[in-house]
Amino acid sequence: MDRIFFALGSLSAGIAVAAGAFGAHALRARLSVTDLAIFETAARYQMYHALALLAVAWAYQRWPGALAQWAGWAFVIGTLIFAGSLYLLVFTGQRWLGAVTPLGGVAFIVGWACLAIHAMRR
Numbered sequence: 001m002d003r004i005f006f007a008l009g010s011l012s013a014g015i016a017v018a019a020g021a022f023g024a025h026a027l028r029a030r031l032s033v034t035d036l037a038i039f040e041t042a043a044r045y046q047m048y049h050a051l052a053l054l055a056v057a058w059a060y061q062r063w064p065g066a067l068a069q070w071a072g073w074a075f076v077i078g079t080l081i082f083a084g085s086l087y088l089l090v091f092t093g094q095r096w097l098g099a100v101t102p103l104g105g106v107a108f109i110v111g112w113a114c115l116a117i118h119a120m121r122r
Contacts, residue, residue: 009053
């Protein structure tokens, strides 16, 4: 499981770097200031949680257990929902997607709580 989370974290970090560069160079002239800020928020939180997946991989290898797995999957789901909804909002203009974004934030919080509890139990 640690290899899966490490691979997913690495892949997500690479995508976040590419998204950040794309936003900074290709989208700067095409998006409003507001949409560019939304896009940058998505890339930033994707990177934070890519790094969190690397931490989960380390924690799972050191202290295997279900809560570490829960944390990893919560970070994956949170990234898909949080960053994904923001990327889609910017590209499609569908503002209702902003109502979905907090669900990804909840998944992030669940992941961090699982990781903290897991570490404290070990």
